[in-house]
Amino acid sequence: MSFQPVLPMSGYTGWRFLQRTLDTQQAAFSDSAPVARATDQFREKIGEVRTAADLMANRDMLQVALGAFGLDEDINNKFFIQKVLEEGTLNEDALANKLSDSRYSDLAKAFGFGDFDTPRTVLSTFADEIIDRYEARQFERAVGDQDNTMRLALNAGPALTDITASGSNNAQWFGMMGNAALRSVFEVALGFSSSFGAIDLDQQLTEFKARAKATFGTDQMSEIAGEDAQEKLIRLYMLRTETSAPGGFSSGSVALSLLQSAGSLY
Secondary structure, eight states, rough: OOOOOOOOOHHHHHHHHHHHHHHHHHHHHHHHHHHHHHHHHHHHGGGGSSHHHHHHHHHHHHHHHHHHHTTTTTTTTTHHHHHHHHHSSSSSSSSHOOOOHHHHHHHHHHHHHTSSOOOGGGGGGGHHHHHHHHHHHHHHHHHHTTTTHHHHHHHHHOOOHHHHSSOHHHHHHHHHHHHHHHHHHHHTTTTTTTGGGGGHHHHHHHHHHHHHHHEEEEEHHHHHHHHHHHHHHHHHHHHHHHHTTOOOOOOHHHHHHHHHHHHTTO
8 A cells, every 4th residue: 555645634734734744754655665666667777768769668667757747647648758858958949948838848858868969867866866856746646636735835846946947037937837836826825816827928927026026025036936935935825725715714814824924934
């Protein structure tokens, strides 16, 4: 039987419990038989992979590769994934760069099939790099089976790390907007309605940055990825998600909770 995350409470209180027990729970999850089997095989075989076609030929390794970037559902889209990997990211016309979902470019960059003469799969650190991501994403999936709000909150930190690794501030904002899970956290935390995504992209960028400036005191994505601002982002997300759920807080207690959350960060 696989390990099931322990989530005794929902909402921000549950989030704080998960944060306190995260290292222990993640370790137990990673040691569970299904995860250990998948990662052991990946570690043993990935050094032999030299092309995207090699990866496509081994479904078990492909499952880990895609799972590391939250792309598990693409396991049967081999032609598409192979094209994403083979074209890489250095050419602005590469498929990964045309897709709104930034996870595909993250995948292509990580493996490097289309960007380098020798792929990154030969690096001694590569297996652990992908396995660490895989274990974290799969733990998030297991958490999401019980509470998807918790899953999105867990994903926010790693996703922010990915999108702030390179590019201009505007490019990083567009990276967030192209990551559906991270975008959901930002939209809720910053108080946007469900129809916000229907407006012009440039207008969305302007509105996101303005709301971020008012909320965090900065519109620099690299600063929002910092520890204090990120904690405030998650806190607002969790509290506002709670308030929209059936039987949520009264408007007065919501306002008080939000004010207390914001105030404790300064």
